[in-house]
Amino acid sequence: MYHLPPPSQYMYPDPFSQMQWHPSSMYPVASTFRGAYPGSLHVNTGTLPRYSPPGIGLPGSPAMPPHHHHPGIAHPAIVTPGPKQEIHPQDHHRYDAHMNSLLLHESHGGQPAASHQSPSSQQPPPPHHHHHHQGAVAGGGGGERPLSKAALKKKNHIKKPLNAFMLYMKEMRASVVAECTLKESAAINQILGRRWHALDNSEKAKYFALARRERELHMQLYPGWSALRQLRFSSSSGTKKRKSARQRLQGRRPQMSLQERRI
DNA sequence: TTCCCTTTGAAGGCC
DNA sequence: GGCCTTCAAAGGGAA
Numbered sequence: 001m002y003h004l005p006p007p008s009q010y011m012y013p014d015p016f017s018q019m020q021w022h023p024s025s026m027y028p029v030a031s032t033f034r035g036a037y038p039g040s041l042h043v044n045t046g047t048l049p050r051y052s053p054p055g056i057g058l059p060g061s062p063a064m065p066p067h068h069h070h071p072g073i074a075h076p077a078i079v080t081p082g083p084k085q086e087i088h089p090q091d092h093h094r095y096d097a098h099m100n101s102l103l104l105h106e107s108h109g110g111q112p113a114a115s116h117q118s119p120s121s122q123q124p125p126p127p128h129h130h131h132h133h134q135g136a137v138a139g140g141g142g143g144e145r146p147l148s149k150a151a152l153k154k155k156n157h158i159k160k161p162l163n164a165f166m167l168y169m170k171e172m173r174a175s176v177v178a179e180c181t182l183k184e185s186a187a188i189n190q191i192l193g194r195r196w197h198a199l200d201n202s203e204k205a206k207y208f209a210l211a212r213r214e215r216e217l218h219m220q221l222y223p224g225w226s227a228l229r230q231l232r233f234s235s236s237s238g239t240k241k242r243k244s245a246r247q248r249l250q251g252r253r254p255q256m257s258l259q260e261r262r263i
Numbered sequence: 264t265t266c267c268c269t270t271t272g273a274a275g276g277c278c
Numbered sequence: 279g280g281c282c283t284t285c286a287a288a289g290g291g292a293a
Contacts, residue, residue, distance in 0.1 A: 159285080160273080160274085160284090160285055160286045161273085161286075162272095162286060163271065163272040163273055163286070164271080164273095165270070165271035165272060166271075166272075166286055166287060167287095168271090169270075169287060170287065170288090173287080173288065177288095177289095183288095183289065183290065184268080184269090184288090184289070184290055184291085185268080185269070185270095185287080185288040185289045185290075186267085186268040186269040186270085186288090186290085187268095188269085188270090188288075188289085189268085189269045189271090189287085189288075190269060190270065191270095192269095192270065192271095193269075193270040193271070194270090196270080196271070197271095208272095211273085215273080226274085226275075
């Protein structure tokens with residue numbers, strides 16, 4: 001367990017990473033959470049490559065070693081649900097169960113879950129108190145209380161399939177949280193982002209393949225589903241209007257360019 | 264109660 | 279084709 005000094009005092013690297021930390025990558029954390037991520041911390045996503053690295057191939061692509069048979073692709077848990085006309089809540093559960101089993105399978109080479117398995121992919125999430133991002137599929141247990149209209153709408157919301165990085169975060173978050181005293185997801189995600197960049201291409205390929213499988217499964221379960229369409233058809237009345245990304249970015253500290261961060 | 268923060272990747276719209 | 283925007287997860291904190 002890493003016990004980090006009070007936020008106002010320390011600069012902390014990813015406690016796990018074997019990669020070399022550039023001094024500018026060390027980030028002091030201010031005493032308050034807002035503003036806890038100084039400019040040096042902000043990765044300029046406009047200058048950093050946001051990619052599926054060229055060397056990372058998916059199964060079937062030339063870059064993927066022939067021997068790297070992705071267990072997820074042929075995972076027996078993957079079933080073709082067949083044509084789907086309507087979207088039912090149980091499909092959320094089925095989809096989620098599929099993906100959790102895939103992640104589980106991936107993490108342990110097809111073996112049963114080991115001790116370090118992320119709780120999120122092993123069993124229903126613990127009943128923490130958090131009130132949002134619970135997800136439409138998270139209501140596996142404790143559904144005795146009648147749902148309000150808003151809750152029902154939220155429950156029926158079809159979420160986007162997780163991308164490779166999201167799958168990686170889901171799997172690794174618990175171990176990062178366990179190894180340090182940080183609890184803020186924003187800070188945890190920064191660490192995970194750096195670890196993701198330091199990840200070996202073959203390791204990343206695992207998650208890209210898993211993400212592709214997830215998209216395929218999602219397409220099978222929800223043919224014709226579009227995140228944008230759902231966004232447009234979902235009424236936002238009664239909820240606060242979310243700031244646009246531009247507005248949100250404007251509120252942030254200036255970000256360092258890639259060149260600046262190299263200095 | 265809802266949004267913000269923070270990360271990467273996918274996808275759709277627009278020019 | 280490139281850019282922009284949104285949203286997937288997570289949970290503490292702010293509004």
